[in-house]
Amino acid sequence: MKVHLKTLGCRLNEAELETWAVAFQQAGHQITRAAEAAQLIVLNSCAVTQDAARKSRQLIRRIHRDNPHAKLVVSGCYATLKPDEAAALMGVDLVVSNQDKDQLVAKTLSELDMDTMPDLSSEPAASSLFTRGRQRAFIKVQDGCRYRCTFCIVTVARGEEVSRPIAAVIDEINTLHQQGITEVILTGVHLGGYGSDTGHSLTDLVTAILAQTRIPRLRLGSLEPWELPADFFTLFHNPRLMPHLHLPLQSGSDTVLRRMARRCKTAEFA
Known part of the structure; x- marks a missing residue:
């Protein structure tokens, strides 16, 4: 099929x-x-x-x-x-x-009674990303969000925070690397909240990926900088972690940020 x-x-x-x-x-x-x-x-x-x-x-x-x-x-x-x-x-x-x-x-x-229509049951030899015209992989490391910004319906649709085990993330990255993928991007609804439900942190996850995989390039999806501890930024000393952050600042107005129930003020990033 x-x-x-x-x-x-x-x-x-x-x-x-x-x-x-x-x-x-x-x-x-x-x-x-x-x-x-x-x-x-x-x-x-x-x-x-x-x-x-x-x-x-x-x-x-x-x-x-x-x-x-x-x-x-x-x-x-x-x-x-x-x-x-x-x-x-x-x-x-x-x-x-x-x-x-x-x-x-x-x-x-x-x-849908479609499990009787397989062509060939096998492990994929090459990443399906190539089949779909992609050259890099987005890795889902967590889902959901514990915050309730007033403008955001995604927290309702995605539910509470759930983090994937570090070992599962590492296994997926290693498999993709073996299949020819050379760049991965960690992503989640609330990426900076990774590990809130498991006792780990985004720092723990990135440290483990850099130590236990050989993926040449690692990127981070959108996350909020005020959730990152100071020691997180030392991870960028590793050239495999791309020196780029996508920061969802949302607005340059403190009034708007307050109405949005955001957890920052313009003075913290302007």
Whole structure:
């Protein structure tokens, strides 16, 4: 069976697509970049803004119009926040919430009766990222957020913070490196909060990755600098950790930041 994976929105969605791609391949299915050739299409939707939710609906309709014979599975934040609305859209065969994303491949194959259609069950020899036209990997290291900024619907859609074990992250990076990937980007809903539920920290994670993998380039996704301890910045002495931070400052107005329930003031970064 040929499977086409598509995403809207954040890097976290992209990381989840790669996890699904590997699982579909291990079940004997083929990842294709051609949506019109697929028997199954999976969309990881977005709802970070009203415009993103609208684009998710539009994309669902377009996917079905362009390939009406393919089964269509919708997951992601739009599908989680508006499950009935998503399920009612023409062409949608299955809705999988964010809470069930870890079982998306198994649920899809069983509930849509597609687990009897494998081409060849095997471990992928090369990263499916190459099949999907990607050269670097987004690694999901945590999900959810313990804060409730007034403007952010993602915390509702993603739930409380859950961090992946350090060993699991290292295993994934080593596997991707063996398959030819040379750059990975750590990502999460609240990346700076990594380890809040496990007793670890982002410093622990990055230190372990640099020590236990040989990946040539390691990058960090968006995170808030006031959550980083002073010793974190010494990690940049290692040339494999790219000297770049994406800082979500949001606004240059203290009034706006206060209304947004952000945890900083302009004096801290201006």
